[in-house]
Amino acid sequence: MTRWKLLVEYDGRPYVGWQRQDNGPSVQQAIEDAIARFSGTAVTLHAAGRTDAGVHAYGQTAHFDIEKDVTARAVRDAINQHLRPQPIAVLTAEPVGPEFHARLSARQRGYLYRVVNRRAPLALGQGRAWHMHRPLDADAMHAAAQVLVGHHDFTSFRASQCQAKSPLKTLDRLDVLRDGEEIRIVARARSFLHHQVRNMVGTLALVGEGKWTADRLRAALDARDRSAAGPTAPPDGLYFTDVVY
Amino acid sequence: MTRWKLLVEYDGRPYVGWQRQDNGPSVQQAIEDAIARFSGTAVTLHAAGRTDAGVHAYGQTAHFDIEKDVTARAVRDAINQHLRPQPIAVLTAEPVGPEFHARLSARQRGYLYRVVNRRAPLALGQGRAWHMHRPLDADAMHAAAQVLVGHHDFTSFRASQCQAKSPLKTLDRLDVLRDGEEIRIVARARSFLHHQVRNMVGTLALVGEGKWTADRLRAALDARDRSAAGPTAPPDGLYFTDVVY
Numbered sequence: 470m471t472r473w474k475l476l477v478e479y480d481g482r483p484y485v486g487w488q489r490q491d492n493g494p495s496v497q498q499a500i501e502d503a504i505a506r507f508s509g510t511a512v513t514l515h516a517a518g519r520t521d522a523g524v525h526a527y528g529q530t531a532h533f534d535i536e537k538d539v540t541a542r543a544v545r546d547a548i549n550q551h552l553r554p555q556p557i558a559v560l561t562a563e564p565v566g567p568e569f570h571a572r573l574s575a576r577q578r579g580y581l582y583r584v585v586n587r588r589a590p591l592a593l594g595q596g597r598a599w600h601m602h603r604p605l606d607a608d609a610m611h612a613a614a615q616v617l618v619g620h621h622d623f624t625s626f627r628a629s630q631c632q633a634k635s636p637l638k639t640l641d642r643l644d645v646l647r648d649g650e651e652i653r654i655v656a657r658a659r660s661f662l663h664h665q666v667r668n669m670v671g672t673l674a675l676v677g678e679g680k681w682t683a684d685r686l687r688a689a690l691d692a693r694d695r696s697a698a699g700p701t702a703p704p705d706g707l708y709f710t711d712v713v714y
Numbered sequence: 715m716t717r718w719k720l721l722v723e724y725d726g727r728p729y730v731g732w733q734r735q736d737n738g739p740s741v742q743q744a745i746e747d748a749i750a751r752f753s754g755t756a757v758t759l760h761a762a763g764r765t766d767a768g769v770h771a772y773g774q775t776a777h778f779d780i781e782k783d784v785t786a787r788a789v790r791d792a793i794n795q796h797l798r799p800q801p802i803a804v805l806t807a808e809p810v811g812p813e814f815h816a817r818l819s820a821r822q823r824g825y826l827y828r829v830v831n832r833r834a835p836l837a838l839g840q841g842r843a844w845h846m847h848r849p850l851d852a853d854a855m856h857a858a859a860q861v862l863v864g865h866h867d868f869t870s871f872r873a874s875q876c877q878a879k880s881p882l883k884t885l886d887r888l889d890v891l892r893d894g895e896e897i898r899i900v901a902r903a904r905s906f907l908h909h910q911v912r913n914m915v916g917t918l919a920l921v922g923e924g925k926w927t928a929d930r931l932r933a934a935l936d937a938r939d940r941s942a943a944g945p946t947a948p949p950d951g952l953y954f955t956d957v958v959y
Contacts, residue, residue: 478837525838542833549835558837588787590794592723592803593770593842 470534473544474565477529480556481704482596487520487529496557503551508535517571517712518578523596523704528711532571577641577713578661582654582670583706599706605677607647613676613683614643617669617690624693626672628664638662645673664701672699715779718789719810722774725801726949727841732765732774741802745776748796753780762816762957763823768841768949773956777816822886822958823906827899827915828951844951850922852892858921858928859888862914862935868907869938876908883907890918909946917944
């Protein structure tokens with residue numbers, strides 16, 4: 470039996486999310502089906518993180534076990550062959566030890582959130598970024614974001630359906646940087662609560678618009694109440710970029 | 715009567731190309747229809763360049779004339795409103811003098827061609843780049859590309875259906891630069907022949923694969939024969955980036 474670690478890129482738009490669900494096609498199911506077709510056995514994929522419907526990935530990581538004796542290159546190419554023409558690609562496949570677990574072994578996860586800040590609607594960026602037409606102050610967003618960095622109770626930024634046992638998380642990094650009409654928000658932590666990145670981005674957007682101060686953001690965090698923070702940013706702009714093991 | 719200059723971004727995938735055609739939806743028709751709906755009059759749009767089916771634009775430029783007395787902001791927003799939800803966006807609208815002509819006044823046009831050079835197929839890049847799975851030597855491509863810069867007879871890189879009177883063109887710049895797994899090719903000239911950029915890219919790819927030398931590229935140029943050069947690169951990776959007036 471060999472355990473395989475996959476690095477996976479996908480466009481989240483056609484899917485109900487990473488996880489298998491009854492209400493539509495999932496990324497997990499697409500890859501599990503591709504593995505079953507090439508290996509002849511049903512497998513269960515374990516991912517580093519469950520992305521929501523419409524959320525993209527440059528570096529989702531997942532693992533599965535098969536008996537088949539194959540090379541890493543053959544595993545990658547065979548899965549990709551069976552995934553065509555879906556917008557999911559296995560970038561690398563790597564044999565790992567039985568102690569490796571894509572979710573439990575993860576030491577840090579990285580997300581990128583893309584905002585396109587301009588008056589005109591999105592054309593090439595449709596479904597790939599959040600369109601915000603009012604001018605945003607990225608420097609103010611970055612300064613306020615530092616309030617959230619560190620070990621906190623993130624209840625105010627947690628989806629009601631979040632299954633985590635504790636709302637306590639350590640946010641390692643939350644950077645906001647403007648590059649022309651695009652604003653990129655980078656978030657890194659060992660793990661995140663459900664919707665945490667999108668809820669932080671939605672709240673930072675209020676700071677960017679000048680409606681909220683950093684103090685108000687701190688008060689929202691301290692309130693430990695979801696209704697004290699801002700709205701959930703759309704999935705379109707969110708990318709699961711990488712996992713550190 | 716006011717002449718309006720539009721800067722337009724679009725995703726070329728759903729269209730038969732810029733130009734109105736009987737066989738499917740065109741970018742030109744979509745914008746002309748949007749203008750007609752907001753202004754109440756039928757107009758003809760004149761573009762800086764006719765992009766082919768599947769070719770994208772970050773900065774296509776076009777002009778049209780209307781009698782209506784409106785602000786630049788209203789023109790841009792009204793056209794965008796009527797274009798929804800199509801992946802076409804008017805970035806800016808600007809009143810210009812009657813001597814301005816989007817095609818005839820253009821002094822330089824810029825194109826970007828994106829190649830993703832990796833073994834794995836494209837997921838987020840589907841329809842947005844050319845997938846080349848064999849390793850390409852971008853430095854060799856850049857060095858060879860300099861053979862094409864300057865004033866030449868580009869018959870070897872011209873589509874058979876090209877309507878230009880002369881195959882003589884001056885290529886101002888042809889740069890090939892690798893950024894990780896992506897190779898970006900930038901081409902700039904006063905004007906290009908039909909398929910010229912895609913034919914140059916398709917031929918440079920042969921150099922990148924090590925099949926062709928720069929001398930062979932020079933011989934292909936000198937041959938003044940389309941069959942002497944390489945294949946036409948797919949439209950997916952081509953972006954019309956800007957026009958200098």
